[in-house]
Structure formats: structure tokens, C-alpha cells
Amino acid sequence: MTTGFKLRKPYLLFLGDAPDEAEAKTACGLRDWARDACKAQLRLPEAKLDLGLPDMTPDEAAQAGVGSFVIGVAPVGGQIPREWAPVLHSAVAAGLDVVSGMHRPLEGVPGLEEAARKRGVALVNVRLPRQNFPAGSGRRRSGKRLLTVGTDCALGKKYTALALTEAMRARGISADFRATGQTGILISGGGIALDAVTADFAAGAAEVLSPDAASDHWDVIEGQGSLFHPAYAGVTLALVHGSQPDVLILCHDPTRRHLHGFPDFPTPDLRTATTRYLEAARLTNPNAVLGGISLNTSMLAATERARVLAETADYAGVPCFDPLQTPLKATLDFFLRQ
Amino acid sequence: MTTGFKLRKPYLLFLGDAPDEAEAKTACGLRDWARDACKAQLRLPEAKLDLGLPDMTPDEAAQAGVGSFVIGVAPVGGQIPREWAPVLHSAVAAGLDVVSGMHRPLEGVPGLEEAARKRGVALVNVRLPRQNFPAGSGRRRSGKRLLTVGTDCALGKKYTALALTEAMRARGISADFRATGQTGILISGGGIALDAVTADFAAGAAEVLSPDAASDHWDVIEGQGSLFHPAYAGVTLALVHGSQPDVLILCHDPTRRHLHGFPDFPTPDLRTATTRYLEAARLTNPNAVLGGISLNTSMLAATERARVLAETADYAGVPCFDPLQTPLKATLDFFLRQ
Numbered sequence: 001m002t003t004g005f006k007l008r009k010p011y012l013l014f015l016g017d018a019p020d021e022a023e024a025k026t027a028c029g030l031r032d033w034a035r036d037a038c039k040a041q042l043r044l045p046e047a048k049l050d051l052g053l054p055d056m057t058p059d060e061a062a063q064a065g066v067g068s069f070v071i072g073v074a075p076v077g078g079q080i081p082r083e084w085a086p087v088l089h090s091a092v093a094a095g096l097d098v099v100s101g102m103h104r105p106l107e108g109v110p111g112l113e114e115a116a117r118k119r120g121v122a123l124v125n126v127r128l129p130r131q132n133f134p135a136g137s138g139r140r141r142s143g144k145r146l147l148t149v150g151t152d153c154a155l156g157k158k159y160t161a162l163a164l165t166e167a168m169r170a171r172g173i174s175a176d177f178r179a180t181g182q183t184g185i186l187i188s189g190g191g192i193a194l195d196a197v198t199a200d201f202a203a204g205a206a207e208v209l210s211p212d213a214a215s216d217h218w219d220v221i222e223g224q225g226s227l228f229h230p231a232y233a234g235v236t237l238a239l240v241h242g243s244q245p246d247v248l249i250l251c252h253d254p255t256r257r258h259l260h261g262f263p264d265f266p267t268p269d270l271r272t273a274t275t276r277y278l279e280a281a282r283l284t285n286p287n288a289v290l291g292g293i294s295l296n297t298s299m300l301a302a303t304e305r306a307r308v309l310a311e312t313a314d315y316a317g318v319p320c321f322d323p324l325q326t327p328l329k330a331t332l333d334f335f336l337r338q
Numbered sequence: 339m340t341t342g343f344k345l346r347k348p349y350l351l352f353l354g355d356a357p358d359e360a361e362a363k364t365a366c367g368l369r370d371w372a373r374d375a376c377k378a379q380l381r382l383p384e385a386k387l388d389l390g391l392p393d394m395t396p397d398e399a400a401q402a403g404v405g406s407f408v409i410g411v412a413p414v415g416g417q418i419p420r421e422w423a424p425v426l427h428s429a430v431a432a433g434l435d436v437v438s439g440m441h442r443p444l445e446g447v448p449g450l451e452e453a454a455r456k457r458g459v460a461l462v463n464v465r466l467p468r469q470n471f472p473a474g475s476g477r478r479r480s481g482k483r484l485l486t487v488g489t490d491c492a493l494g495k496k497y498t499a500l501a502l503t504e505a506m507r508a509r510g511i512s513a514d515f516r517a518t519g520q521t522g523i524l525i526s527g528g529g530i531a532l533d534a535v536t537a538d539f540a541a542g543a544a545e546v547l548s549p550d551a552a553s554d555h556w557d558v559i560e561g562q563g564s565l566f567h568p569a570y571a572g573v574t575l576a577l578v579h580g581s582q583p584d585v586l587i588l589c590h591d592p593t594r595r596h597l598h599g600f601p602d603f604p605t606p607d608l609r610t611a612t613t614r615y616l617e618a619a620r621l622t623n624p625n626a627v628l629g630g631i632s633l634n635t636s637m638l639a640a641t642e643r644a645r646v647l648a649e650t651a652d653y654a655g656v657p658c659f660d661p662l663q664t665p666l667k668a669t670l671d672f673f674l675r676q
Binding site (some may be wrong): 092103135136137138194195196197198199200202203204227228230231233234235236237238239241242262263265276279280283284 | 441577
């Protein structure tokens with residue numbers, strides 16, 4: 001991989017004082033998609049969340065063979081709370097690498113950098129780019145690419161890409177998951193946190209992320225943000241252009257009436273979203289097509305789910321699935337035939 | 339201004355070994371729009387370009403009252419060539435501040451930081467953000483905003499914004515030019531180099547750039563890149579969303595058949611460009627309108643110019659002008675009436 005993170009597995013997942021799964025997206029992603037790497041959890045006394053892993057201190061975890069202490073929660077604002085300093089220091093003292101997906105570097109915690117150097121362990125900031133990227137070139141690359149895109153943030157783009165990668169591999173297709181966010185990077189052990197790249201080079205970084213490959217190889221690229229999001233659409237557009245996808249999978253939550261946390265911004269309808277994503281994608285790949293729609297139906301009852309999936313497929317004219325609930329066969333059949 | 343650069347005028351413009359104006363965009367922009375601030379030029383022996391300013395060494399310039407040595411050329415790749423080290427050191431030794439619009443910091447030149455500290459002069463990297471920006475909020479702000487956008491890079495977005503600001507002020511309208519690139523920042527003394535902001539915060543930075551203002555105040559915002567550019571469209575979209583413009587002015591070069599330096603990417607037609615820019619702008623300002631088209635007609639003969647301007651106005655249904663060649667009255671009349 002391009003960024004060359006070498007993460008020492010397995011992990012001790014730090015949950016902080018997380019009240020629920022929504023506050024611990026990274027930890028939950030690791031539990032769901034890198035189960036074998038998750039050895040234990042560490043929770044502050046206030047935490048309500050329980051991932052069902054053994055509770056261990058850093059010392060106990062080190063004894064049990066854990067390699068890295070992974071911050072699995074994302075406090076608002078991306079700062080590392082001062083209350084975490086003692087537990088971060090105890091992880092270093094126990095000989096664990098400390099891994100963070102936050103915007104601010106671990107080196108900002110007083111004394112942590114020196115302690116890590118003395119103990120011979122690494123502080124790994126997966127969200128901070130470790131290389132300079134070129135500006136985008138727009139040059140067509142060999143191999144095939146699929147990109148998940150969404151009507152909003154946080155509705156299943158990463159899970160959809162992971163599930164599609166697994167399903168393609170199960171069919172014997174050569175496929176790689178390409179992570180663009182911190183949780184995806186922790187799951188797959190590589191990738192580029194695209195939102196942390198300097199804006200001028202974001203499309204170029206997306207080009208670097210999915211390099212030339214064999215003509216029958218698929219890169220399955222984790223989407224970011226949404227073209228309809230007032231804060232993050234620029235990141236999304238750079239990723240669409242740099243990825244030059246052959247296939248787009250549009251991810252959507254049918255229960256979401258407006259963007260998460262943005263009540264003044266209605267969720268776009270699927271046809272508008274499809275049109276705008278294809279327009280954008282065709283700048284760098286005129287053959288880009290919509291390969292399917294991924295619905296997050298976790299809020300729906302089973303009968304309702306089946307109805308919504310069928311209606312959406314009918315409305316959009318492409319296969320429609322929930323990557324955690326329904327088979328992916330029809331979708332793969334559809335876009336692999338294109 | 340938000341970034342608080344305090345640039346010591348007047349300037350000694352460093353032209354390096356630039357063969358022509360295209361290689362010295364920053365110096366030419368300063369000559370055209372901040373003439374009073376440009377006291378002298380310094381050229382390496384290989385330089386072919388001559389801005390018509392007196393040639394001075396840093397010592398001579400300091401004697402003549404110059405405050406800052408400004409790097410007016412942009413070498414490919416944004417690196418500071420090693421051959422420049424002696425002249426940069428001589429500027430510091432002469433007591434001049436050194437001002438750079440490049441991606442790489444001046445502190446990367448061996449010994450320059452220490453020399454500047456000892457001499458008591460500043461190294462000013464106008465392209466490196468000096469603050470952390472919030473993510474975009476999408477909140478509507480008070481006051482009016484105009485944003486210049488383009489079918490490509492480098493075809494007149496900055497000059498158009500500067501000319502419109504001057505024309506509005508000449509009418510007694512309260513108007514500020516808001517710079518988003520290094521040359522604009524040097525001309526106006528403030529602004530944010532948007533392409534250097536971390537991608538996740540680019541729209542937020544654009545929001546910070548044009549804060550709440552009096553209801554009859556206009557911020558005239560310098561556009562960046564193009565929605566149709568494979569490298570920079572993400573920056574452009576973030577700027578469109580964060581600026582929430584009431585009025586868009588579309589800038590275009592009628593002689594350009596493909597994007598500059600990208601022969602595989604045809605220049606979009608004006609109707610497609612208008613549609614896509616308005617779609618994007620209306621996410622954060624549903625009342626956004628096209629206020630006019632700014633044509634770069636520098637390559638056309640006078641009769642040809644008049645014909646192309648008239649035909650374009652007819653085709654687009656809005657006033658059409660060349661900010662360096664034709665009056666702006668009709669355009670201002672048109673969009674101020676909206």
C-alpha cells in the first residue's frame with residue numbers, strides 16, 4: 001500500500017467514555033470487519049458501550065500478545081481529551097504502539113512522544129498523511145474500479161465497499177478494498193485518509209490510492225462524504241475524479257429526511273443523486289455507470305425492508321441491496337456484465 | 339482579515355529566471371493590480387522577462403525603502419530551487435522580509451530561518467494556513483457575495499474579481515475583494531490560500547473568508563480552479579459551497595479548446611458550465627444567479643473581440659464583458675438589479 005502503515009495486530013480497542021456505538025464508529029468497524037484483530041477492549045468508568053470483548057488494562061493486553069492500543073472513539077472536534085493522557089501513557093509504558101485516527105497528532109499529548117521513544121514503541125497517526133501527493137493528472141489507469149458514493153455521510157459507504165470486496169473475492173475475482181478514512185485504514189492496514197490531504201492534492205491522492213493494475217483486477221474504493229454536503233462535497237468530488245470509477249454504487253438511508261446534523265439540507269432523491277454523481281464521474285471516466293444502490297435498512301422491520309428494496313430497485317432501474325442483510329449476487333451479476 | 343498577514347510594502351519583485359509572463363503570474367498580478375507597491379525587480383542572469391521596473395539588488399532596494407522581497411515566480415512542483423538560496427539570504431541580510439506564495443515553506447531553505455531571526459526580519463509563507471479552520475456549517479450569512487468561477491484555471495477569475503470590486507467601489511458600493519490564492523493575497527494584503535487548506539476544512543475556510551456583513555455590503559470572492567478540472571474541482575466545489583454566492587460570474591477563454599495542460603479534457607461549453615455551477619451554488623444559496631460572463635479576449639483582434647462578446651451575451655442571455663477591455667456598467671446594472 002501507498003502509505004505504508006505497519007500496524008501491529010492484534011488490537012486493544014479503547015472506547016473512552018462512549019455512551020453508544022455511534023460515538024465509537026472506529027471500534028465498531030474494527031469489531032465488524034477485523035474481528036480477528038480485536039483482542040480486548042478498554043473502557044473508562046463512565047462508558048456505557050460494551051463491544052463484548054474482554055476488558056483488559058494495557059499491561060494485561062500486552063501479556064496477552066496485543067500489539068497496538070487503538071483509539072476507537074472520535075470525540076467531537078477531533079481533539080484528544082486531556083483525561084486520556086494517563087491511559088495513553090500506560091499503553092506506552094506497557095509496550096504497546098498507540099494508533100489514532102484523529103486529526104490532531106498523538107505527539108500533542110504532553111510527554112507521550114518522549115515516553116514512546118524511550119519505550120521503543122510507535123505513535124501512529126493514521127489520519128495524518130505521511131507523504132506528499134502530486135496534483136491529479138486525469139490520466140486513465142489500467143484495471144477496474146468501483147467507488148461507493150452516498151446521499152449523505154455515515155450511511156454505509158465503507159461497509160458496502162467491504163462487503164462488495166468480500167463478495168467479489170468469494171467469486172474468485174481479484175479485488176482490493178481501498179480505504180479512504182481512518183477506520184477503513186485500520187481494518188485493511190493501509191490507505192489514505194483523504195479528508196486530511198491538502199485540498200489541492202486530494203484528487204492526486206485518490207489517483208495514487210488506486211494505481212495501475214491488471215485489466216481484470218478491481219479496486220473497491222471506500223467513498224467519503226457526499227456531493228450534497230455543505231462541508232465535505234469538495235472531498236467527495238476530488239475522490240470521484242481521482243478514482244475514475246467504472247462503477248458507482250450509490251449508498252442511501254431511506255429513513256433519513258435531511259443530512260445528518262444539517263436539518264436545513266434535505267437528503268437528495270436517488271435520481272438527482274445518480275445524475276450528479278455520473279456527471280462528475282464521467283469527467284475522468286466517460287464509461288462510468290451506476291452499478292447498484294446500497295440501502296441502509298437497519299432501521300426497518302423485515303417486511304418493510306423487502307418492500308423498500310424492491311421499490312427502490314424498480315424506481316432506479318438497478319439492483320438494490322443492503323450489504324448487511326441481503327445477498328449481493330444480483331448486484332455483482334449486473335455490474336460485472338457491463 | 340482573517341489570516342492577518344502584515345506585509346511590509348513596497349516590494350522588490352524576484353523574477354528568478356522566468357522566460358516570460360506565464361512563469362511569473364504573481365509578479366505580473368502585482369504589477370497590474372498593486373502597481374504602487376512594486377518598487378523594483380530582481381532578475382537572475384538567465385531571465386528573459388522584464389516588468390519595466392528598476393533592477394535592484396536587495397541592498398539597493400532596502401536603501402530605496404523596500405520592505406519585502408517577494409518571490410514572483412512559481413517553479414513547477416512548488417519547490418524552492420536550490421539556486422535561489424544565495425539571493426534569499428542576501429535579501430534577509432539586507433533587512434528585507436521574504437514573502438513566498440509557494441506550497442513549501444521558506445524555512446526549508448538551509449539556514450534561512452536562523453538568519454532571519456538574527457536579522458529581525460520575517461519569513462512570510464502566504465500559502466501556508468496560519469490557523470485551523472472549522473468544517474463548513476452551511477449557515478446563511480448576512481451581506482451579499484459574488485464569486486468568480488471558470489471553465490478552466492488561469493483565465494481571469496482573479497482579474498475579474500479585482501475589476502468588479504473597483505467598479506463597485508467607484509459606484510459608491512461597499513465592496514471587498516476576498517483573495518483565495520497567493521497572488522490575490524499579496525495584492526490585497528489578506529485572504530486564505532484555499533488550495534493549501536486541509537480538504538476536510540476547505541468549505542469551512544471559505545465560510546470564514548467572507549463573514550457576516552452589512553446587508554448592502556458585497557464580498558467579491560476570487561474563484562479557484564474549475565468544476566471541470568480533473569485535479570482541482572474539489573477545491574472549486576468547496577469554495578462555491580462555502581462562499582454561498584448570490585451572484586456567479588463565469589470566466590472563460592473563447593480561444594481555449596481544452597483545459598490548459600490537459601489536452602484530453604475539452605473546455606466545457608458555457609451552458610453546461612452555467613448549469614453545473616448554479617446547481618452547485620444553490621446547495622448553500624438557493625437564490626444564486628448568473629450575473630454575467632467574463633471573457634478573456636486578450637488573444638483576439640478588436641473587431642473579433644466585439645463580435646465574440648456580443649455573440650456570447652446573446653447565447654448566454656446575460657451581459658458579457660472583458661474586465662481589461664470593456665466597461666463593466668451593463669454587468670453591474672444587471673446583477674445589482676436582481
